[in-house]
Amino acid sequence: MKCQMCGTREATVRYAEVVDGNSETLHLCEECAGERGVAGSLTSFAGPLVSMLMGLLEGSVGEERSAAAPSCPKCGLTYEDFRRTGRLGCSTCYDAFRRELKPLLRRIHGSAEHAGRMPSEIEGDYRLRRELKSLKGQLAIAVAEEDYERAAELRDDIRAQERRLDGGDATEREDVDVRDDVQ
Secondary structure, eight states: OBOTTTSSSBOOEEEEEEETTEEEEEEEOHHHHHHTTOSSSHHHHHOHHHHHHHHHHHTOTTOOOOSSOOBOTTTOOBHHHHHHHSOOSSTHHHHHTHHHHHHHHHHHHSOSSOOSOOOHHHHHHHHHHHHHHHHHHHHHHHHHTTOHHHHHHHHHHHHHHHHHHHTSOGGGGTTSOGGGGOO
């Protein structure tokens, strides 16, 4: 479809506007959309909410930026590009910018961990992985405190948990005590 303003370039932006109860929809090219102030970065058309969120990025407390800005190995997006547009390029960006995104997610959502619903196929494995992470943290504390009996129990629990994860679907074994698998 051609741009409805210039009529020469391909329309890539759909722009809807409501004025006095009348709705008008235009199909515009990037250049014409930019002239109307609706193209470009996310902040140009999403309004004050995105501006506020981007302001959180600007005011990152306690974060130092290195001279070589991190970039995504898959899509090549740099963290500065993300800050400018408010959009990540691909799913690998979450790993590439993990250090920078965690404080931002905590400020916006109150947590950097997923707390909502998830597909039932992965829920059991996810729960087991979180428990495994917790057990490893407890093991590190037990070793630091030289509580070797507790550390040995935790080590065995960790091995059992890892076997359970490697063995397949975690939802089948939700009610099994971790120590039931240990010899």
